[in-house]
Amino acid sequence: xxxQPGSAxxxxxxxxxxxxxxxxxxxxxxxxxxxxxxxxxxxxxRKAPKSSSQTTRSSTRSSTAAASSKTASxxxxxxxxxxxxxxxxxPGGKRARDADDGxxxxxxxxxxxxxPQPKRARRSxxxxxxxxxxxxxxxxxxxxxxxxPAPPSSARxxxxxxxxxxxxxxxxxxxxxxxxxxxxxxxxxxxxLHRSRLxxxxxxxxxxxxxxxxxxxxxxATVGVERDMVDSCPVYVVKGVSVLDFERxxxxxxxxxxxxxxxxxxxxxASLVRAAHTLSFPTVLSxxxxxxxxxxxxxxxxxxxxPEDDDEEAAGERVERAIETILLAQQCDLSELLKAAYFELLxxxxxxxxxxxxxxxxxxxxxxxxxxxxxxxxxTEDDEANAPPARLAASDLVRLLQAKQALDxxxxxxxxxxxxxxxxxxxxxxxxxxxxxxxxxxxxxxxQCARAQRSDETRWTHRLLxxxxxxxxxxxxxxxxxxxxxxxxxxxxxxxxxxxGERREAWMEKRExxxxxxxxxxxxxxxxxx
Numbered sequence: 001x002x003x004q005p006g007s008a009x010x011x012x013x014x015x016x017x018x019x020x021x022x023x024x025x026x027x028x029x030x031x032x033x034x035x036x037x038x039x040x041x042x043x044x045x046r047k048a049p050k051s052s053s054q055t056t057r058s059s060t061r062s063s064t065a066a067a068s069s070k071t072a073s074x075x076x077x078x079x080x081x082x083x084x085x086x087x088x089x090x091p092g093g094k095r096a097r098d099a100d101d102g103x104x105x106x107x108x109x110x111x112x113x114x115x116p117q118p119k120r121a122r123r124s125x126x127x128x129x130x131x132x133x134x135x136x137x138x139x140x141x142x143x144x145x146x147x148x149p150a151p152p153s154s155a156r157x158x159x160x161x162x163x164x165x166x167x168x169x170x171x172x173x174x175x176x177x178x179x180x181x182x183x184x185x186x187x188x189x190x191x192x193l194h195r196s197r198l199x200x201x202x203x204x205x206x207x208x209x210x211x212x213x214x215x216x217x218x219x220x221a222t223v224g225v226e227r228d229m230v231d232s233c234p235v236y237v238v239k240g241v242s243v244l245d246f247e248r249x250x251x252x253x254x255x256x257x258x259x260x261x262x263x264x265x266x267x268x269x270a271s272l273v274r275a276a277h278t279l280s281f282p283t284v285l286s287x288x289x290x291x292x293x294x295x296x297x298x299x300x301x302x303x304x305x306x307p308e309d310d311d312e313e314a315a316g317e318r319v320e321r322a323i324e325t326i327l328l329a330q331q332c333d334l335s336e337l338l339k340a341a342y343f344e345l346l347x348x349x350x351x352x353x354x355x356x357x358x359x360x361x362x363x364x365x366x367x368x369x370x371x372x373x374x375x376x377x378x379x380t381e382d383d384e385a386n387a388p389p390a391r392l393a394a395s396d397l398v399r400l401l402q403a404k405q406a407l408d409x410x411x412x413x414x415x416x417x418x419x420x421x422x423x424x425x426x427x428x429x430x431x432x433x434x435x436x437x438x439x440x441x442x443x444x445x446x447x448q449c450a451r452a453q454r455s456d457e458t459r460w461t462h463r464l465l466x467x468x469x470x471x472x473x474x475x476x477x478x479x480x481x482x483x484x485x486x487x488x489x490x491x492x493x494x495x496x497x498x499x500x501g502e503r504r505e506a507w508m509e510k511r512e513x514x515x516x517x518x519x520x521x522x523x524x525x526x527x528x529x530x
Contacts, residue, residue, distance in 0.1 A: 175250050182209070183235045189243045189379065190230060191250070201253070204280040208236055240278045243379040249275035252284055263291050266321050267384065270328050274375075277332040289334060296325055296340035300515045303340065305479070318344060319352035323390045327371065335524065342400065342522050346407065347476035351400050353392060403521040410514060411477040414484075415464050418456040419503055426450070427498030445496050452494030481511040 167188045180192035198205040228235040238246070248271040252259060264272075269288045276285035297303060322344035329337040345351040371390045378384050428446035433439050456463070464470040469488065473480015485504040491497070519525040 172247070174247065181233060183230045183233045185235055185237045186241060186243050186246045187376070187379070190235070191246070192231070192233060193250075197253075201283065202280050204278075208238070238279070240376075241275050242376045244381070244384060245271040245275040245378075248272060249279070249281065249284065252287075253281075256287075259287070266292075266295065266324070270324055273328055273332055273334070285332075292325070292328075292334070292337055295321075296337045298336055298339060300478070300512060303343075303478075305482075315348070319348050320389065322348075323352065323392060326392060326396065327390060331372070338524060339519060339522065342403070343478075343518065345400055346404055347479070349475070351392075351397065351404075353397065357391065399523055402523075403518065406521045407477045407514065407518075408474070411473045411480055414481070414507075414510065415461060415470055415473065418453070418460040419506065421453055424499065424502045424506065426453070426496060427502075428496050448494045449496040449499055453499075455494075477514060478511050481507045481514075485511075 169185065169188050169190055172189050172191045175191045175193065177192050177194065180194055182193060182195045182198075184191045184193060195205075195209060199209065241249075248268055252264075252272055263269075269291055272284055272288040273292065275281070276288065294302075322341040325337050325341040326345075329335060329341065345353075374387055378387065426446065426449050428442045428449060431439050431442055431446070461470070467488065469480055469483045472483055485507040490500045490503065495503075520527050
């Protein structure tokens, strides 16, 4: 329908100064159109049709409001029943709520609904780095200050061997000095001592204290690594010695003068030698070795003789000390002690050993190795007293057996026949008959000595068996030769003084010769070095 241009412009022209009214909820949409009614001639203002986007937003707000209303009604309690009844009776209130829901752009959110979280930027939104750009470095994680033990899990421990608990360390009762500066761990015992005193006497501890205590030296790689500390003192592990030997070494350092006056027994000396040799205490080692040389001399004249009334207990102690000395000399490079100790076993039946252990032993481990392992576990004197007897290695038994066979052969050669007159002529028989006075004066003695020599040619061996000399030499050839020279009364047998002197001198020289030869028989020296 057309409008008159004059009337439309004169009476119904739109005033630009007047504010334009928009549809609530519209965002700058199309302005309402003005048209003239054909019946009344009045201008009617009609709303412009909503666009598709406005229609979608309106429907979204309606659905959101409906959902909020359902959520609110579901969350209400029975106590709010009266309020629900009043809202049903008042339709105006419902229309007011609907108008409020439609008048707001933002949907109403329930109090129980969580607030929306801001969206994170997608990784795909960021452009990829160029191929020439290096990858970003992963930040280093700081190690935790402590680690909590993992809860026991049957599934984790299933199929794995049970781990043994760590041994408990205990403090020494006699050597825990409150003003000590270092703690030494020997086996499972801790000793708190003075570092300066140890370094003054031992090169071993000088080297040990330069390390970290576990054998590794301080280096940039070990900086910051926590050390084992006890009472604010660093702990150093000492290996290769037993607790008993180490305590006896410390006692010698504290009471050296007392030991000089009253020398300690053999077992204490052995402990001092082992500990001083392992830990490099030269002064203590020299002191203990000197006393052991007196017990096991290399000089035949100082060799201890077996007493005639020797009982079984004393003989057992000598054999035990000899075995300990051999093992000690081999461990600490004291070869000068071996000869006398070996000889003590040579004159002992079965060399003082239980031969069934060697013949029927099932273990392939060396007996001396097992003895050393047992010694390292000794912590008290009771452990030492109750320890099984020490045993030699099989090679030592072979050495002893070869030397024994050689000495037995020498003794049989001596006792098989008396000294030959051609080798040891009688001095009286050399007197010339021309010297009548001397010849007549010595004639009775000369005849008696000749009869004794002829008698020994037939009864020599029987006489040695009857007086026990043969049996003595069978166990100890040196003792047998000594008894031949000093014990037998050759004068009563009819020998002259000259023959007795010559035979005694020859037997003693043979004794010295066999003692010197023993080094070669035992394999301690080469034959050309004799």
